[in-house]
Amino acid sequence: MKRILSIILFAAGVFGVGQAKEQLSPDQTLWFTSPAENWAQQALHIGNGYMGASFYGSVNRERFDIAEKTFWTGGPHSSSDFKSPIIKGGKDKIEEIRKLIVEKKYVEADSLCRKYMVGNYSHYGYFSMVGNLYIDFPESEHPVKDYVRGIDLSTSRGFVEYVQEDTYFKREYFCSYPDKLMALHFTSDKKNKINFNLSQILTYPASQVKKETDGLVFNGIIKGNGLKYCIRIKVLQEGGTVSIVNQNICVEGADQATVLYAVDTEYKQEYPLYKGENPQNNTAKIIKNAGIKGYEKIKNDHIADYQALYNRVKLILKGDELSEKLPTDTRVRQLQNGFTDDSSLKTLWFNLSRYLIISASRPGTLPSTLQGVWNTFEKAPWNGNFQSNINLQEMYWSCGPTRLTECENAYISWVKDLVEPGRKTAEEYYGTRGWVSHSTGNIWGHTVPGDDILWGLYPSGAAWHCHHLWEHYVFTQDIDYLKNEAYPIMKEAALFWLENLTPYEGYLIAAPTVSAEHGIEMRNGSPVEFSTVNGEECAKKIFTVPAYQDIVMIYDLFSNVVDAANALHVDKEFSKNITIAKDKLYPLKKGKYGQLQEWVADVDNPRDHHRHIAHLYGMYPGNMISYTYTPEWANAVKKSLEMRGFGEFGDRWPHTGGNWSAAWRIALWARLHEGNTAMHIFNRLIKENGYENMMSNQSGNMQVDATMATAGLFAEMLLQSHDGFIDLLPALPTEWPEGKITGLAARGGYIIDIEWKNGSLVKAEIKMSKGSVFPVVKVNGTSIADDDSRIIVKQL
Incomplete structure (x- = not known):
């Protein structure tokens, strides 16, 4: 009991007069009060579709596990005697x-x-990682106070902040899609306090390392496919000095410093050779342009690009005010222990889901792997x-x-x-x-x-x-x-x-x-x-x-x-x-x-x-079987789901549980208009397979599939449109008694806002494009009057 109270008091400081500067929104921010020790369960992830990094937030040594989606082994250049699959x-x-x-x-x-x-899988290959980037800070005898690390989902930024020797330190991390790089920014509220040594261990060691002004260039070849890679690191600093010793970059006495990190390979998505231009040219252009823009412009462009996607939809669920002041890991453990009243935690999952999609899959990149755009292994589980x-x-x-x-x-x-x-x-x-x-x-x-x-x-x-x-x-x-x-x-x-x-x-x-x-x-x-x-x-x-x-x-x-x-x-x-x-x-x-x-x-x-x-594909994601039009077959699907179970583990079925299998069950129960069952499975998924960082696993390995699907699963509970009409609140779970969602899409090009209270529809606004057919609207499968005042239809 004392431990819980101390956490609440700390959190109140964070939200109120404490030293922390980040706004720790309960439905927009994952935040923790200690560094991560385990990659899958605790690390936080940033990405831009091309590359991703997982960070841990240790005070004296920050670590980034860096991946880039074309770092694959295998392929047509992997061997002189390459054999067709x-x-x-x-x-x-x-x-x-x-x-x-x-x-x-x-x-x-x-x-x-x-x-x-x-x-033939002899040259199939696997998704690998670029390597580990380390940033070491000076040791200090002074204790650390007000430590917080997290991800602001609303701006796609990771952060670490703390107070040491009466100095407030902040680190800010993100991967920019417009600028195709990772940016790491280090500041403090006193001058000349930024000191660190940057080094990295590469999965495939560089054959050539070049020193450049305020940076390093690493050129090498990916083992097992013969494709070249290039990594460029550049430091921008105000005050202090930057020096390069061997393959390390040392920053001393700076007021603030920014690390720009670009990585590329000569892979090109074009059958059958999959080979493009030398990555040295592309990375040189990326770093040159970034150096001209400067950190603030890079950051602002990143946020604007990200929010153009992220801000399209907004979910609000009335939650538990005490829980909303707790760190994320504590809230997750509460759910795992059966506390389901922290509804805004589900909003946080909805937002994390969309954050991961935007971070892992963008135009011009490859699709998300089983681990998204993140990987901390030389060989990703299930090859990635x-x-x-x-x-x-x-x-x-x-x-x-x-x-x-x-x-x-x-x-x-x-x-x-x-x-x-x-x-x-x-x-x-x-x-x-x-x-x-x-x-x-x-x-x-x-x-x-x-x-x-x-x-x-x-x-x-x-x-x-x-x-x-x-x-x-x-x-x-x-x-x-x-x-x-x-x-x-x-x-x-x-x-x-x-x-x-x-x-x-x-x-x-x-x-x-x-x-x-x-x-x-x-x-x-x-x-x-x-x-x-x-x-x-x-x-x-x-x-x-x-x-x-x-x-x-x-x-x-x-x-x-x-x-x-x-x-x-x-x-x-x-x-x-x-x-x-x-x-x-x-x-x-x-x-x-x-x-x-x-x-x-x-x-x-x-x-x-x-x-x-x-x-059961015919009911979800297909629509061969319908709750409305073929109820007898929908009941057969329900029976199959009951027989197959709710995705829990069992001694004789060691792989029957897990994140993606539970997610498919959730989708099907939502199509069956049984929101409480769907939510029960989601809560069980988090209990059995969930991690403190809100990710989850399949057979013990972190995968992003269920977390990326979560926004779609929750949307399916609030809006369905696969049967030729708009169905509002078809599978609203009891644990969401009051809420609002804006900007959801329905098939046919409709944009919909929905508000409900006490489990019942308050109002819905349906925006339709010019020339669209006036929609048929139902509430939980039930037809409504044409003049129902709760429904407003407008043109986009």
């Missing part, structure tokens, strides 16, 4: 494999797939994949509703780059036209199946990517984008499936495929009805049973392609053929428990708690 032979065996599947000879089909439907059977897509769920569609451009550009290698994969493995991609992706145009069919025989990756291309149009209504970018890619993905659907029991299925990372346990030739063996363990499992995962994704792709063609008034004959094929897809089935079946065979197991739930 394609293993040839699949197209010669594909019909035999499909015949075995139709005949229900799954063991034989599995065996052939393990030989002919796998890819662009994992395409849920993770990559989940990271972008927030972009449409919270109007961060520009942040999707990196993802869309990456998908464009997959088309040409995806055509070769379609040709060599399936013998058809069109393009296809599977479950994993890197920066080298990797589209082939995995090297293990359990997780790698997943031909619906391209179909899911195309869903995001279509959603980008539906939210923005950008017809030129649809015509010139999205539709050609979507059409060619649909062409692949038009030529690859397999007749089965009078319908069409996708084959061969494996339900994401999941198989069926067999005993004496029959499925084990109540197996408690983890569904991804390969012994005694069969995998190529036709799965609904692919059927519902193909249905979604075909539907969107037809809608896109209609919007563009093109390809009537192609649309007709797509519609015929869509109508022949194997129909959905309810199993013996009333669940939506995962496979065409009724073998779902009520004791199966696997993390993947791809067969």
